[in-house]
Amino acid sequence: VARDGLADTNVKSIAAEAGVNPGLLHYHFASKDALLEAAVTAASDAYIAGLDALIAAHPREKLLDAYIADAAANLDAHRDLFRVRLSLGVRAMNDAGLAARLEADNAEARERLARIFAAGAGRSAPADIDRLRARLSKAGFEGLMLAWLSQPDFPMRAAFDEWVRGMRAGLTGPA
DSSP, rough: OOOOOSSOEEEEEEEHHTTSSSSHHHHSSSHHHHHHHHHHHHHHHHHHHHHHHHHHSSSSHHHHHHHHHHHHHHTGHHHHHHHHHHHHHHHHHOOHHHHHHHHHHHHHHHHHHHHHHHHHHHHOOOHHHHHHHHHHHHHHHHHHHHHHOOOOOOOOHHHHHHHHHHHHHHHSSSO
């Protein structure tokens, strides 16, 4: 999907890429959309598990730095996932069920980010401002990824660094 686009990808091509029989995919998934939604949900679950591991592995005062380092190190690795997620996000504008599934995944991720941002601000538990920052961060980052995916010369590293500066300034300034 990341290579060929949502419209030009079919279950047969996905099966060929995965090295499995297309019938196997049809047996487990009712449609290409169901297969892609399951893949995105699995990737979201892995992302949330990674955030949970990061939160568990670092003391509160070092958590924000650990998150930023992890996000920076994984920008390129998540590029294809964002291509698929953004494609499904466009489809979700006209599919309430898909929108609800994507929002459930996003809500879990935002709650973890709120915990990280609270830690960055020196709080042990997220406040409403941390949840707002998590929401803005997720939305802003998806916008950055869309620009990076659609504009070959988009300065993603510089934009990411500016996001980090803005986030740090917001966390250390008045809430």
